[in-house]
Amino acid sequence: MIPLFTAQPSGKNMEDATSSNPQSIGFTEKLKSWLSWSWTYICAVWFAMVLTMIYVLRSPLKLQDTLTSASVFLNTLTPKFYVALTGTSSLISGLILIFEWWYFRKYGTSFIEQVSVSHLRPLLGGVESSTTTGLFSSVNGEAEPRPSVSECKVWRNPLNLFRGAEYSRYTWVTGKEPLTYYDMNLSAQDHQTFFTGDTQQLKPEDTVMQKAWRERNPQARIRAAYQAIEMNHECAAAYVLLAEEEATTITEAERLFKQALRSAGKDINLLVYIKRRLAMCARKLGRIKEAVKMMRDLMKEFPLLGMLNIHENLLEALLELQAYADVQAVLAKYDDISLPKSATICYTSALLKARAVSEKFSPEAASRRGLSTAEMNAVEAIHRAVEFNPHVPKYLLEMKSLILPPEHILKRGDSEAVAYAFFHLQHWKRAEGALNLLHCTWEGTFRIIPYPLEKGHLFYPYPGCTETADRELLPSFHEVSVYPKKELPFFILFTAGLCSFTAMLAMLTHQFPELMGVFAKAFFSTLFAPLGFFADKMESFMPSSFWHQLTRI
Numbered sequence: 383m384i385p386l387f388t389a390q391p392s393g394k395n396m397e398d399a400t401s402s403n404p405q406s407i408g409f410t411e412k413l414k415s416w417l418s419w420s421w422t423y424i425c426a427v428w429f430a431m432v433l434t435m436i437y438v439l440r441s442p443l444k445l446q447d448t449l450t451s452a453s454v455f456l457n458t459l460t461p462k463f464y465v466a467l468t469g470t471s472s473l474i475s476g477l478i479l480i481f482e483w484w485y486f487r488k489y490g491t492s493f494i495e496q497v498s499v500s501h502l503r504p505l506l507g508g509v510e511s512s513t514t515t516g517l518f519s520s521v522n523g524e525a526e527p528r529p530s531v532s533e534c535k536v537w538r539n540p541l542n543l544f545r546g547a548e549y550s551r552y553t554w555v556t557g558k559e560p561l562t563y564y565d566m567n568l569s570a571q572d573h574q575t576f577f578t579g580d581t582q583q584l585k586p587e588d589t590v591m592q593k594a595w596r597e598r599n600p601q602a603r604i605r606a607a608y609q610a611i612e613m614n615h616e617c618a619a620a621y622v623l624l625a626e627e628e629a630t631t632i633t634e635a636e637r638l639f640k641q642a643l644r645s646a647g648k649d650i651n652l653l654v655y656i657k658r659r660l661a662m663c664a665r666k667l668g669r670i671k672e673a674v675k676m677m678r679d680l681m682k683e684f685p686l687l688g689m690l691n692i693h694e695n696l697l698e699a700l701l702e703l704q705a706y707a708d709v710q711a712v713l714a715k716y717d718d719i720s721l722p723k724s725a726t727i728c729y730t731s732a733l734l735k736a737r738a739v740s741e742k743f744s745p746e747a748a749s750r751r752g753l754s755t756a757e758m759n760a761v762e763a764i765h766r767a768v769e770f771n772p773h774v775p776k777y778l779l780e781m782k783s784l785i786l787p788p789e790h791i792l793k794r795g796d797s798e799a800v801a802y803a804f805f806h807l808q809h810w811k812r813a814e815g816a817l818n819l820l821h822c823t824w825e826g827t828f829r830i831i832p833y834p835l836e837k838g839h840l841f842y843p844y845p846g847c848t849e850t851a852d853r854e855l856l857p858s859f860h861e862v863s864v865y866p867k868k869e870l871p872f873f874i875l876f877t878a879g880l881c882s883f884t885a886m887l888a889m890l891t892h893q894f895p896e897l898m899g900v901f902a903k904a905f906f907s908t909l910f911a912p913l914g915f916f917a918d919k920m921e922s923f924m925p926s927s928f929w930h931q932l933t934r935i
Contacts, residue, residue, distance in 0.1 A: 461895030468888035475881040482874045494873040534792060534847040536855070538572060539801050540691040540726075541662070541698065542789045545600075546629045552786055560786040563598075564854040569789045570595045576651050577619040587613040591620060604628050618645040618652050625659070636663035654684055658692060665699050674699045694726045701730070701809040710734060724793060725774055725802040728767035733809065733816060735760040740815030745822050761823045768827040770794060772844075773863040775824040777803030778810050779817060782863065788855045795848035796863040797855045 485493040543549055545561075552560050574595040578588050587610040594606030604627060607620040625638035639660050646652040661676035677696040693716050700709045709730065717727050739757045753761065768775060773796045776782045787801035810816050844865065852862050891898045 461891055461899070464895075464898075465888050465892045468884045468891060472881050472884035472888055475877050475884060479874065479877040479881055482877060486874060492873045534845055534851050536568060536790045536792055536851065537691075539787055539789055539791045540694040541787070541801065541805050543786060544626060544629070544632065544635055546625075546627045547632050547635050549786060550627075550630070558857065558859055560857055561789060562855060562857055565788045565790050566598075573619075573623075576655065577622070585614070587611075587617045587620070591617065591623070594620075594623060600627055616645040616647075618642040618647070618649070618656070621645065622652070622656065622659075632663050632666045636660060636667070639663065650684070654680065654687060654690065658690070658695065662695065665695075665702075670699055670702050674703065691724070694724065697726060697730055698805050698809075701733075701806070704812070706734060706737070722793075723770055725767070725771045725798050726806070728770045729774060729802060729806065732760070732763040732767040732820075733806075733813060735763040736816045736819045737813040740813060740819045743815055743819050743822075760819065761826075764820060764823050765827040768824050771799055771802075772827070772865045773799035774802055775820060776863065778807055779821055780807075782861075785857065785860050790855055792848055792851045792855060794845065795855075796852040799863065800856070800860075 482492060482494065549560050552558070574592055577595075578584060578592045584592065590606055590610040590613065594603050594610070597603045597606060603623060607623040607628075610617045610620040619642075621638050621642035625635045625642065629635035629638055639656050642652070643656045643660065646656055657676060657680050661673045661680065664670075664676060665673035674696065677692055677699065681692055681696070693712055697709060697712055700706075700712065713727065713731055713734070717723075717731055735756075739754070739760050743757065748757065771794050777784055777799055784804055784807070785800060787804045788797050791798040791801050810820070849862060849864050856862055887898075
């Protein structure tokens with residue numbers, strides 16, 4: 383039997399093992415560093431020796447005659463050949479540029495650079511940089527790994543829409559799928575874990591529902607739900623699936639959720655899920671006070687389920703009622719330094735402070751007299767929110783088009799920004815002047831955040847994994863917002879310059895063939911003049927007998 387854990391040597395033994403022969407270890411490290419340092423110079427010396435040997439053996443190899451023949455051949459070529467040559471080069475470099483640009487927009491990196499790093503660097507003796515170390519340094523100078531798993535954890539969207547009544551209607555109208563397979567697969571895992579937790583005591587209908595959540599085809603899931611209801615008319619999970627996916631209206635979904643609630647019994651997971659969705663149905667049907675009461679009762683009945691973020695549903699409903707005092711009371715409880723933040727918490731706090739001053743705010747007046755205390759608090763709250771999620775302002779200011787929010791979000795990512803703006807844009811518009819204040823101040827956040835981004839200001843450093851996760855969560859027709867904005871890779875700029883330069887050469891050679899011929903001869907004569915000067919100096923420095931004997935050898 384293989385042990386899961388192995389004993390580690392004590393600190394003293396480790397010190398003894400590392401210090402048993404320090405001289406040999408030090409000599410080995412010095413030898414390695416010397417070899418790596420001298421490798422560049424050895425290559426340079428080798429290249430210089432090759433050039434010298436080619437020059438020495440130019441007579442036996444008849445290099446002069448070969449160059450003369452080549453120059454005669456090139457002189458016989460017509461300008462049309464050079465036009466075709468430069469035009470073909472421009473076409474090829476243009477195709478490479480188009481492919482590089484497409485690859486960069488889709489994957490966020492250069493294809494040539496990625497191939498070079500992945501395949502050519504190991505062949506040239508390079509060492510691949512680690513993705514988990516070297517990003518931070520501890521006090522004693524040792525590298526510390528940057529936490530990535532916890533930062534890039536995917537969360538269930540507290541306000542996710544109904545598939546049958548909302549997502550499917552979008553597909554019917556536009557023909558586009560608003561949810562990715564990765565997002566739906568996460569939801570299937572959530573439902574399977576949430577509704578069928580104890581696999582040892584599964585009833586026959588529970589086994590059918592466990593398989594139903596894993597089905598990729600929506601119609602297969604619905605058929606499995608009806609099969610479970612035929613086995614047991616009190617199968618609450620089956621009614622939940624029908625309410626989520628088969629119901630084409632919110633009213634029909636609410637009716638099925640009420641049926642599921644009557645059949646849920648004492649299953650806490652089912653009760654919490656169903657009551658929350660019923661509250662969301664009431665909110666969508668305009669019964670907002672009823673929805674607020676249901677959410678408050680749910681939070682009182684199950685106070686330990688804060689991880690479900692029911693308070694975010696409550697905040698949105700209270701903002702719709704314009705009950706700003708109640709919103710502030712909820713924020714006072716959940717906007718705590720010890721609790722995880724979200725875009726809803728940070729931007730709602732900023733909205734309340736902005737609302738207090740935005741109606742009379744004027745950038746010109748503020749620049750003349752300075753900001754008042756209330757205005758300063760509002761600006762600081764906006765900066766705090768933007769630092770937490772820098773993608774939100776472009777959606778609130780309608781600089782980017784909104785799409786339907788995904789069923790899962792990544793905190794501080796574009797998916798969270800889409801989900802927040804989809805439900806809260808109307809609340810910012812209702813507060814007069816709030817969007818104007820946001821427009822005037824949000825970009826100032828980036829002057830406060832330290833650079834490089836490994837350092838944070840009010841929050842932890844911005845994670846570098848959000849782009850990859852957001853591309854999995856958001857549909858392909860959506861342009862994912864990336865922060866920090868990536869610069870164009872070198873190879874895209876290089877191919878763009880090469881394509882433009884060769885196209886210009888082709889056009890000039892076609893229009894002015896004689897002038898371009900004179901220019902080309904002058905250019906190449908100037909280019910090779912230093913080589914001729916260097917060769918003359920070598921011949922004058924070395925005696926002719928030495929070159930003769932070396933040639934004979």
